[in-house]
């Protein structure tokens with residue numbers, strides 16, 4: 216893939232020192248800061264092309280829009296809900312996380328909270344420190360034989376299940392994506408939430424926070440639970456509705472809550488934290504030496520690998536970029552971008568185009584849908600303006616501009632090719648290209664099929680003119696007068712009528728007007 220150059224990274228939170236060390240050893244300058252206000256971040260972010268955060272830095276649209284050079288936001292951890300991923304995507308900024316580095320730590324804290332809820336350990340410890348010896352007040356219950364409901368059976372949900380089974384708990388759960396056959400292999404029987412709520416003695420949530428999971432446990436679902444159910448949230452504040460939880464604690468419908476996360480962190484409203492049946496932590500799920508070392512190392516290595524063109528791991532908004540790391544797809548991406556750029560330069564009308572039809576053929580391009588579509592749109596949308604289309608944002612920018620992009624693939628042919636047709640103001644423009652000998656090449660432009668494939672590199676002049684044996688010497692003469700050397704001349708196979716030609720130039724022409732007597736349409740570009 217085209218190298219993504221990262222020279223200066225800001226680490227805006229406490230991240231394990233190995234992160235800075237790895238980045239610096241790989242030639243990246245690193246600045247570490249903590250407790251930056253939003254205004255500080257907005258003022259300084261333009262100095263950096265990379266930002267590494269944990270969960271406290273709010274990478275909002277304001278921050279992203281102030282970041283003229285930012286290419287990557289690296290999250291040393293799992294949740295990216297503190298990053299406005301949509302705003303980053305539109306600006307073509309990669310958002311990357313390290314999803315498994317803190318799984319075990321978060322699972323262990325969840326189990327700790329579950330056990331603390333069953334035996335009131337934090338409350339008993341506080342009572343001892345206050346000079347008491349109260350054996351009666353802290354009567355607990357065994358976990359053995361109890362039912363644990365796990366909502367969200369991903370990485371952490373699985374590890375919690377396995378650990379709590381060793382205490383003799385029965386684990387049931389719900390996840391709309393992880394298949395029941397899979398969770399059955401690690402001892403979790405899946406069922407609907409309606410079936411799950413009334414069975415559980417304990418419920419723990421392990422989903423991301425998103426519209427479908429906000430308030431998963433609310434007044435209605437608490438009412439369906441066993442009286443005295445105990446709940447744990449080590450995932451994200453708001454998955455258990457905080458107001459509903461307080462009401463359920465007050466009514467004793469909920470017998471206790473273990474909370475590591477809050478809607479607002481730190482929470483200004485202390486009603487939950489101060490409730491006698493709540494035990495809470497200041498978002499400590501990932502706060503172990505081991506998890507921090509893993510996340511710090513993972514994010515640094517992932518960034519370094521990306522910069523070195525070795526691979527793309529952990530990108531949450533730029534999956535299409537991952538395909539650019541194979542040498543084969545890299546050349547096809549270059550072709551897509553070049554075809555897009557050729558068509559854009561050939562549309563003499565300055566009207567915006569509204570329809571783009573991309574057709575690929577050849578077995579090798581069967582799975583190229585994501586990257587070819589994005590690559591063509593990068594070429595078509597690049598106009599030197601601020602929006603800077605790239606493979607991360609091209610389709611989003613196209614959608615925002617009201618451009619309809621369709622993509623088809625024809626099976627069966629071994630020879631790969633990509634045809635792009637755009638509609639502008641009722642007229643259509645079409646180009647077909649292929650990768651030949653490892654080089655992107657144009658085969659046809661607006662129904663003029665070239666005698667030899669046109670290598671899509673360097674300074675290229677495309678023009679439409681009436682086919683004639685005099686054309687070559689006349690164009691050579693005009694270019695010489697303009698002080699530009701002709702490096703190649705590609706003619707169409709057809710020798711009559713209006714046809715498209717391509718000329719390789721030593722440098723771009725200052726003014727295409729000089730060609731007017733000879734040509735009907737002309738465009739030039741550097742690829």
Ligand SMILES: NC(=O)c1ccc[n+]([C@@H]2O[C@H](COP(=O)([O-])OP(=O)(O)OC[C@H]3O[C@@H](n4cnc5c(N)ncnc54)[C@H](O)[C@@H]3O)[C@@H](O)[C@H]2O)c1
Pocket residue numbers: 293294295314317318321366367368369370371372389390391392393421422423424427428449450451475476498499500501502
């Ligand atoms: N407290 C901490 O410090 C800490 C540490 C690490 C992770 N986390 C948080 O823990 C959560 C889980 O992390 P993970 O690594 O296990 O993520 P994961 O992506 O591996 O698992 C999340 C699971 O939730 C499931 N899910 C999505 N929508 C659902 C719904 N409506 N109902 C039920 N399940 C649903 C997904 O299918 C997925 O299997 C995330 O919110 C993450 O940010 C917190």
Ligand SMILES: O=C(O)[C@H](O)COP(=O)(O)O
Pocket residue numbers: 269270271291292293294295317498499500501502
């Ligand atoms: O999503 C996560 O990785 C956890 O919430 C940890 O967040 P932290 O890195 O701010 O501790």
